Amino acid sequence: MATIRDIARKSGYSVTTVSRVLNHQKYVSPAAKAAIEAVIEQLDYVPNSLARDLSFGQNKNIGVVLPHNDHPYFNQLLNGIMDAAFSSGYHIVLLPSEYNQTIELDYLEQLKRKNFTALIFASHGLALSVLEDYTRYGQIVCCENPGQHHISAVYSHREPAYLAAFNYLKIQQVTQMGLLLSRNSVQSPTWVAVTTAYQQVFSCQPDAKLMIGGMRSFEDGYHAAKHLIAQQPTLNCYFTNGDDIAAGVRQYHLDHQLAPPLLIGQEKQLSSLLLKIPTIDHHFFTLGQKAFAVALSNHHQICRFESEFILC
Amino acid sequence: MATIRDIARKSGYSVTTVSRVLNHQKYVSPAAKAAIEAVIEQLDYVPNSLARDLSFGQNKNIGVVLPHNDHPYFNQLLNGIMDAAFSSGYHIVLLPSEYNQTIELDYLEQLKRKNFTALIFASHGLALSVLEDYTRYGQIVCCENPGQHHISAVYSHREPAYLAAFNYLKIQQVTQMGLLLSRNSVQSPTWVAVTTAYQQVFSCQPDAKLMIGGMRSFEDGYHAAKHLIAQQPTLNCYFTNGDDIAAGVRQYHLDHQLAPPLLIGQEKQLSSLLLKIPTIDHHFFTLGQKAFAVALSNHHQICRFESEFILC
């Protein structure tokens, strides 16, 4: 494997001049350029990225920390990020965390080791204050409201859409509903936003017995409906954290000759289109695009998008 | 940012000894180890990955070349790869290509530049002979039958499942069907496998007028049905390259009061479950896991999986 010094020796020019040719810099005579390029061609030389990265002090990798990849939220976000990264010269590195704090912390340590130029945090197992600590080692973009923390952020403003959805249900005379959310933690931003909106519309706390976390898939929705119906046979309305979850609920009702339930989905997936389930679009693709742009910029910025309630 | 030399100076030991401590090597006295670790702690030192990679001659990144990420094929494959890569110490780098040969070639060049340790090719815009040329720069795993080419491969054997699906349709007295495939090229492996199986079952070539390529989504299926029905109003059977595409076809029939069509989907997605569409499972998750394992091993190997026709 030829090195830049081989090219220099064989062409009769110095390493510096070869480097100038490689980087298309000024101050190289046409003769030198031609001679050097000929040798490069002849020796089939390409510069070593590892050496270049060390010299430059950083590589061109942007890490994306996300719990997993089988949820439309992450998928759409990732597609947006990839779209923005395409032909930027930067690479997207997938960093699954399963919400495991130790693993997420390890990714932050890798930022410190210069394994990445920047990190996009779509997961949030860690406290924001921890992320904040690591911003000195590289740009960190989180995908939720950073509050008082000095972290760049790109996130969707969910509350108005949640209010619109609950108001829609209120008009339908709904008195009780299942809440099928994805995160398990009561402190998670989603959980807080949902219960706050619920309280605002219905003037009371949602029934804790009808709230279930950890929902992700069609199957999860199906089982959740089964579980809830067992203890509340008249239940006929569900607010869910994803269209597929809602589809699962509907399927359970269908399979057991129950009246079609009133559903609210999220993510604007195919299933909401197929089954005419009202949904909430959080514009994750656009969010991902923006997240990448912020990751590359090296100043602090916060960008909020508005979620949208869609009554198809 | 402290370097290993800072640690050496401050601890009174040599760079070599510090390196030994960092890499948990033998031949370090307990005293030296303790002293050095104390200084490392004190200066908040972590080794620089870029320097380490240069010294080692390679990094720990595995590139995954795929056309895009919004198709279940790639999604499931990617999830399998990520699953296998998890806690392996290696990182998965997403390399979208849009089937663009120039871009794919660029990724191969990056392998040469040591930007990746290995590449998994889930896209196939390039000829296999080109991939073969680059295997000398690192392991390359392709996700299709490599034929005579000396390239490691992990792929699904689709023919038997296709035969089963066509036989199923034949028993249903089907005489004409739309073929909605995803690749545009007539030479693509999928296209060849489908037409071969068709011919074997029906003893004739599929009607070229009823074949459409470039199918990917629900919307694509919907529009394809519209297009085909316009020129063949009695058409009532479709073999598709994805459950969502089949779902789109079904929706078109529903919307226009046409008899429910006979459908074959692929990928075992949610829509096939919801709409009871017979599907073909190519076990992409397992495939992805294996692809990663092969990417890490540095000897040539070929691994074939059997696709499965599922009549739900």
Added chain:
DNA sequence: ATAATTTATGAAACGCGTCCCAGGTCAAGA
């Protein structure tokens, strides 16, 4: 007691580009 190992430790080279700075040429402006 002597030879053969094993253990400890460090100087310096290596991997391979990038870049600062110094030195020299040549033409346009004062």
Added chain:
DNA sequence: TCTTGACCTGGGACGCGTTTCATAAATTAT
């Protein structure tokens, strides 16, 4: 004629771990 400045080229330090090789002390084997 003298300055000034753009143009061209190269030596060598730098970024930062890893690793080879040499040296010396401490054990173990013979």
